[in-house]
Amino acid sequence: MTDTNTLSKIQEKARRLLEDGKVEVVIGFAAGTVPGKSTPSFISAKEDCESLVWDNGCSLNLAKYVLKEKRKAAIIVKGCDSRSLVNLITENQIKRENLYIIGAACPLSASCAGCQVKVPVIYDELIEDGSEIREVSTIAERRYDDVLEFEKLSAEERKAYVYGEVSKCIRCYACRNVCPACYCKECFAEKSLPQWIGKTTDIGDNLIFHLIRALHVAGRCVDCGSCQRACPMGVNLRLLNHKLLMEVGSLYQFEAGLKEDQILPLNTYQYDDPQPFLAKGGGHE
Amino acid sequence: MTCSCESGHNHNQVNPYVPYRMKIKDVIIENPEKDLKTFILNFLNPEEEKSFTYIPGQFAEVSVFGVGEAPFGIASSPTEKGVVSFTVKKLGQVTSSLHMLEKGDVIGLRGPLGNSWPIEKLVNKNLVIISGGFAFTTLRSFLYYALDPENRKLFKNITVVYGARNPDQLLYKAELSEWSKRDDLDLKLTIDRGVEGWNGIVGFVPAVTEQVVKEASNTVALVCGPPVMIKFTIPVLKKIGFTPDDIYTSLEMKMKCGIGMCGRCNIGSKFVCKDGPVFSLKELEELPAEY
Amino acid sequence: MIYQIRKDDFLSWLKKQREGKKVLVPTRKEEGYLFLPWVGDELDLREYTNTLKPVKDVFFPQWETLIRYRVEKEKSGEIVEETSRTEPLILFGVRPCDAKSIKLLDNVFDGEKYKDPYYCQRRKNTLIISLGCRELGPTCFCQNIGINPLSSEGSDILLVEFEDRYLAQSGSDTGLEILEQAPFTPAESKEQKIFDELNGNPARLNEAEFRSLALNNMPDFNDSVWEKLYQKCLNCGICTYLCPTCHCFDISEMTLDSEGKRVRSWDSCMYSSFTLHGSGHNPRPTGKERIRQRIMHKFNYFPQNYGVIACVGCGRCVAECPVNFDVREALKLLGVWKDDLQL
Structure with missing residues (x-):
């Protein structure tokens, strides 16, 4: 689901964070070179924010990159990425205060079977797109x-x-x-x-x-x-x-x-x- | 194909992965911590001994069967007939297992591998041999070789600067003591910090080198030691007047095959196992500093 | 000299070869095409662009036993067996890029000073019949780096599909001997012309030209561009394991009861353990040094040592990288990809 409105909000937010000096780098996705694959992108210049994408190719879990990022960073996350961040925070691998989290609903058109957490559970700013936010505590008894x-x-x-x-x-x-x-x-x-x-x-x-x-x-x-x-x-x-x-x-x-x-x-x-x-x-x- | 090693052919000619079987003749504990040991080895098959010829500076892959292989510089000299020896610091998987072995145990050996100290270039030259810690091994091989009555006349003055953290960490203590009595060898042993009972030189290898070595003309330096020692010794040698062409060092890298195929020991386009381990400073200066 | 054979005649000929030899063909599996022993009577080459795993797997398998030995104290190290690989093999359907990759690997495993007996035995016992590419796959870039998708280099026989026939060209004496006999026949001048026409769209860039760019224009070892390159790489081994020219390996031991095995297995310069010393020192401690090593090895060190680039443009690394690290983009950033060649 490529929602141009969501994307421009993401780009705008990223630009603002870099401009205001709140972060040194924004971790997101840019267009890839292979159909269906967007590629992780590390943006440190505000004018490069236009290259950010939020589309069907953004399936990778970006939380991985926070582990090796030494700069003050913002990260653009979908539901599952945000859950990984929660884990990394509770496992003392990263510090919440060092990270600015831009949340947006999962952009994958064919989402994972049974996924109930498309919208991030943790964020500093959530890019609203009208997606339903579920009460997440009820899903523990999920069957696969x-x-x-x-x-x-x-x-x-x-x-x-x-x-x-x-x-x-x-x-x-x-x-x-x-x-x-x-x-x-x-x-x-x-x-x-x-x-x-x-x-x-x-x-x-x-x-x-x-x-x-x-x-x-x-x-x-x-x-x-x-x-x-x-x-x-x-x-x-x-x-x-x-x-x-x-x-x-x-x-x-x-x-x-x-x-x-x-x-x-x-x-x-x-x-x-x-x-x-x-x-x-x-x-x- | 069943191996025909009983019939005495040299495996290495055919298959570079097949090791010689070596029997541990003796194990010498080199320091009180017992983490430095010298293994003196005999060939189980005397035929294989004849085909094993090497030059000081070369190395071999030593294996503990069932555990693994690791590369070590050959510490013995080709002039010591019948034995091949290695001095091993207990560090990783293979070295720890080696340290548990004793006299009579059988281990594997593939080699000799790599180039060597540039013997031909050293003929008719004064030699300065600089080493630190347990990296002295292949330089010991060379010294033993050079001090052989047949060979000594090939080289002019030989000066040795060999240092260790403390007297206990010097390798081959008995031999050093013999060598210190020779008048055809200027042996300077040094330790990092003075301790009771040590009457010799105190100071780091680069500083001692600066005091001891005065002349670079018609002289070649062979340097082997921990990276930090090499790093600070090179400028000293250059200051004395050595050119990068007349400084040689031996490098250590993680290796597996030892024959330039497995791809992990390269520095730039050079393989330490095949093109080294001995490089002149001139060669090294042309390579990226990734070691 | 060009030969030809009707497709069904070729199929019968290949079938007959199974009598004394193992025939490996691209076989469609759920995950993609793989070289597997040919069973059945038909070849299924629908949508075949290339195999998922490169053909190096046949000569330099993911893992193999080098020697077996005894480990009981009194017999320790006694060699039980040096494995040999003497089974005659025919490989059908190898793409020209992969055939070329084997030529490159010969430099390493069949060197002047040292020969890898396992690799060399398999090379000697294998006939390579390649299938030229009339169309390129979406991530193929052989033509951009000077490799002709209809080249017979590295093959014994190159086949090129044309209507109901294969046009055939020999790439070795062994291949020629086969083509000179029935059921292969010399092509008429018409087919000869067709072959030449098909071949009229060879590499867009001369290999020597690309090699010279890679040898001379590569940024300095300490250039900041390397910092930029590695950020998204997660240091998995996909690009190296699926690369037809990557050949780094590990040697390890496996022991069971009284017998030990010395085993060779693929290894990758992407792993930190690859260069980690026993002392804990690592000359390539981060992803930056490892990516630099991979690129420099292929495009700079290998040509320095063997006079040829160690990349054949098969595009597997591009297609399979989970983070879309694209070597073409990397080369562009490094200034050794000609700008007029579009991605």
């Missing part, structure tokens, strides 16, 4: 159709499917590198002392990589889909993400990145944490 379908398969079929998917992987780590929740300084996949997984694309190594990747973002994933879009080999990464979103939703009635005062359940120990994987559900006496 792909998981529900997958769960109907036999164990053999599920194994065959997962093996088939991860065997396509070429271990380029694009899924990890585009993911705002993946910010470990040293990733297990490349650790050498000790080495956690082999460097081959043998099914064993690939499987371990994908399972650990998914588990590491469990309870933190905002289902932005950047990982899957980045994957050149078409690995269905979101299936595992969705499964874990459902698990975290049903165990903790929680979905990440919705509230600035969130307590991430898998980052926090509570005496009465559900532990269904323990004998007798790990009940506390």
Whole structure:
């Protein structure tokens, strides 16, 4: 949905922030060189704000760039980007006060199935375009159709499917590198002392990589889909993400990145944490 | 194809990835922290020993089977028959595993690899050898080679400035003590800060170099040490009158294949494994400072 | 000399080759075309522009075992097996850009001093039949950097589709020997003319011209332009893994019970671990140095060492980059892309 009105408001806001010296750089999107792909853009001169776009190609989660940005920055976010920012703030990776957040409703014409957070949950200014703002606290019990379908398969079929998917992987780590929740300084996949997984694309190594990747973002994933879009080999990464979103939703009635005062359940120990994987559900006496 | 190593052919001619099998003859602990050890190795297959010829300054890929490979400068001299040795600082995965091995254990060796100290260029020259810490290894190889009765006459005056943080961190202490008695070698050992029991020179290598080395004519300098030592020694040498053509150093980079294919040890268009590790300062000045 | 063959005759000929050789053809998968063993009787080349993974995968696979050895104390390091790759192979449908990439890789793996036996064995045992491009894909840019999409360089045989036939040109002696026999026949002067006409739209820029730009006009190593370039790059390995000429690799060990394997696997200069020393020092600590390395390696260091640019314009890096880092734009910014050549 390219709404010229929304775009000109975004450009105007960006221009004003640079002009007033409130920020040194605006992180947004500019037109890309490949159809359907807009490209991250770092604008530091106000006259360049005209190159900003807000269209169907703006699918990448820009929150990733805040992690390495050292300048005082503004960032233009859609719903999922804003949720990643909430996570990064609550995980003490970035400081809210160092960031100016320009929010706008997700411009993707084919949005992610079941997405209920198209409008940012956190912003300094929201570019209003008449999109409905939902009460976000009600979505924790979300069901994912792909998981529900997958769960109907036999164990053999599920194994065959997962093996088939991860065997396509070429271990380029694009899924990890585009993911705002993946910010470990040293990733297990490349650790050498000790080495956690082999460097081959043998099914064993690939499987371990994908399972650990998914588990590491469990309870933190905002289902932005950047990982899957980045994957050149078409690995269905979101299936595992969705499964874990459902698990975290049903165990903790929680979905990440919705509230600035969130307590991430898998980052926090509570005496009465559900532990269904323990004998007798790990009940506390 | 089953390997025919029992029949004694030299693998390296055929397949540069197949290592020689080496038996650890001895392990010498070089410092009280025990994180510097010298491994003295024998060839398991005597036939392979004959085909292994090297020049001081070259390196080899040493492997702990089941753990991995890493490159080390060869610390022994070609004039020491029957052994190849390496001095290894415990740092990463391979070096830590190496440090757990003992006499009798078998490790792998691929090499010799890379170029060497420019021996031909050094003939009939005065030599200034400058080193710091555990980077002394391939210079020790060269010194041992140059001090061989057959070779000593090839070179004129040899001055050595070798420094370490403290006396304990100097490598090859027994040998240094022998060498200090020789009158055909001017050996200057120095430590960074004075300690009790040390009667020698105190001071950083560049400063000591400035005091000791007075003459650059007909002289070549071989420098090998930590980056900061090299950084401050080069200007001193230039001040004394050395040209970039007469200063040589040996570089360290992360390496895997050692034969110019795997692509990680390049500095500009040069591969440290294939075109180095020894470069003249002149060559280095033409390369980007990315090392 | 141009030869020709009817398409169905070629199909029968290729089918017959399966008797003694493995035949890999572009095979349509959900994610894109991949070179896979040919099963069935038909070739499905609808919408085939190029394979998702480059053809280097066949000669320099993503990972392979170099040696197997024993790890028990008394037998430690005893070589159990050096793997050899002697299976005869035919590759059909390689695009000229990818065929050229193999010629480039020969410089690295089949060098004067060192030869990579695994790569060389596969090269020796593989026949490359390429399929010239009558139309270019949306991110192809071979012609902009001096590569002819109908070139036979690097192929044993080049085929060019024409109506119900393939026009064929040899790129090697082995290829010529095959073309001189049935079912291939020498083309008539008419077809010869058609081939020349098709070939009349070769590279828009001479390769030497581009190489000289890349060698001489590249900004200084410390120029601020490199700062600008790397900002959006997230340092994943897509561009390097899908690049037909990128050839960096890692060597690591895998051990199971009493047997160890020394394994070679693709590695990428985009990863920080690529150059990280054991001491913790990293000569290429940030994305800036790594992007600079990638571009300089392809367009400056490689031609310095081997006299030829290490990019064939296949456009995979452009098509697949998740943040749309476009190497053509980068070259333009660096001043080595000729301005009159539009993106």
